[in-house]
Amino acid sequence: MTTLQQTAQKSASATPHIENENKIIHFIGCGGAGMGPLASIMLERGWIVSGSDLCENKITRTLQASGVKFFLGHDMAHLPEHCGLVVYSSAIKSCNPELEAARQRGLRLLRRGEMLAELASSYRRPVAISGSHGKTTITAMLAHIMSKCCNGCGFMFGGKLNHGPSAAAGDGDIFITEADESDGTHALIKPWLGIIPNIEDDHAWSVGGRDKLFDNFRVFGMQSRKIIYVDFPETRTLFFGHPDAIIIPNSTSAYEHPQFTGFLGLNAALAVAAATELGIEIEAARAALDSFPGVTRRMTIHYETPQMMLLEDYAHHPTELKASLDLLRMRYPHHYLRVFFQPHRYARLERYAEGFAEQLRRADSVFIAPVFAAWVESGNQNHETLASATGQHAIAINGNWQQQAALIMQNIPAGKPLLLAVIGAGDLEQVIPHVTAAMSRLTELKLQDN
Structure with a gap:
């Protein structure tokens, strides 16, 4: 045991x-x-x-x-x-x-995770979303559907909706929550319905290694009364033999809707599948999801004109960064893509340095902020080593947020509209007001020139 x-x-x-x-x-x-x-x-x-x-x-x-x-x-x-x-x-x-x-x-x-497990057990039908990527968005999508389609649904998630609450107690029947794998406490939850979008070795360093992390996921899934998971080799192996499993194909076209393209389509497919397990008609679930307001810091547009756009995303793992860049390239194929990236945790940067560099090379230009330490002060890799590994078009920068905003807004090439993607899970959202102000000034100057 x-x-x-x-x-x-x-x-x-x-x-x-x-x-x-x-x-x-x-x-x-x-x-x-x-x-x-x-x-x-x-x-x-x-x-x-x-x-x-x-x-x-x-x-x-x-x-x-x-x-x-x-x-x-x-x-x-x-x-x-x-x-x-x-x-x-x-x-x-x-x-x-x-x-x-x-x-x-x-x-x-x-x-916190132990408290969440006890809270979930007090509901008749707890629904828990665990996995390496996408937990918050899937949880928020499902909570939105259920709140639109029935009364008394309880829920909580770590992000914040663009419009609406991130928690509600509910009436004691359904409770929807994301379950964090970083400390292993997701294995304490015994869901009526467990949802697993993916499994990778992120956070393996904090729970005793990859095998321990994967075993925690196995425990979470196998003690769920029902499970829904995306078909990956890892999920297929870990949850083989579960008596009540729904398997979603690993395809970004799993959910056909212009609002939910790329990786958002898989998230939407999981949320709708879960809603139908909870008794909601599939067409009602899809209709409810049409009004999903989105989660802050997830593909959030902060500024947009024909000449320039500022967008923020929470990606902080190479797989997430790839998914974000795939979606940005698909949605904005004619933009000049500049990425402002902040690594999140020294342990993660050290483990995935080459993976981050590989993805960042896909941008037209890259600026990298100092590492968001998350309680660990230093490591063998930092933002400068990441910039060096990424290549000549990547620059490591320092300074306060206003100073960093000024740097990333310099030397904008002509000929294409600018898409500036601010990406990371640390505190780099504090740069957004400064960049927004800089873009507004540039727009005003161009209007005056015309």
Whole structure:
């Protein structure tokens, strides 16, 4: 029996379920993309919710506005006097004062993924989307379909819709969530329906290696009552023999719709297939998906004129980068493609450096920002080594976001409209306002010249 299976068995037999708690809960690191929606759902379910984080952001401000007591910074005094449950994110170190105080007081502690597994188990039909790429978009698509087609659907995902909430408690029947593989806790979830779009070795370094990562996926899939997966050699092998599996062909034409081309077509096909398993007529599901607003930072257009376009995407793995560039080249074949890329995590860059370089060579010009460290300060590879491996048309740049925006807007060649693609999962979205302002100024100057 694996460690995660033992953890799940122990949790089921010896640990009290969240429904038996005193309904006072504290989140350490509540400003995270995975923590904020959890806090929101627990508040909606009638719990007294508090949380802390080192910085304020949109998530913490939204939580505050909804009634969550928020503390800026971490201090043992932030723990509620009668707290029954403490949830902490993967970013929280063991020496965190709130975590240490919770241990000293003997409070029940759950990692974010453990809390999600318990929350999911409280619904009659939990639906979990796991895999290496596309989880957030598929989860958001399915939640959108179900919200349009029926009442009372619960859901949560780490991204943010362009219009609409990213979490809802629901009525206790259906709960749709993405399940994170980076810490292995997806293997604690036992879905009524599991969805797996793909499996690669991303995050293998954080769970004990490739074999362990793949075994976690196998556990997740095989303990799902039903599964839907895309036909890849890895998924076919891991889920062979599942008694109730739907297999989607690995084709970007799996879903014919002008709004969902390229890899978005596979995402849409999975979401519609899942909706039909949940009882929605296929035509109703497809019609509902027509109004899907999209997820922020996923093929998001921030500025567009006939002469120039600014688009943002979340790709942070070579497979995702390839899919993004394939789609951009297909949609905008006559544009000059300039990519501003930020590597995400030193471990990922080191593992996939050549894969990133291979894909970046497909752009007409490339600018590379410093690595978004994600809690690890340095590595053997950095943005300069990636630029060197990519080739002469790639430049590593430094400076604040305004300075980097000025650099990537220089030397724009004439003759073709510019497509500037800002790509990465770190904090490079902060460059967007500066680039938008620069593009607006250029547009105004051209109008004045005419």
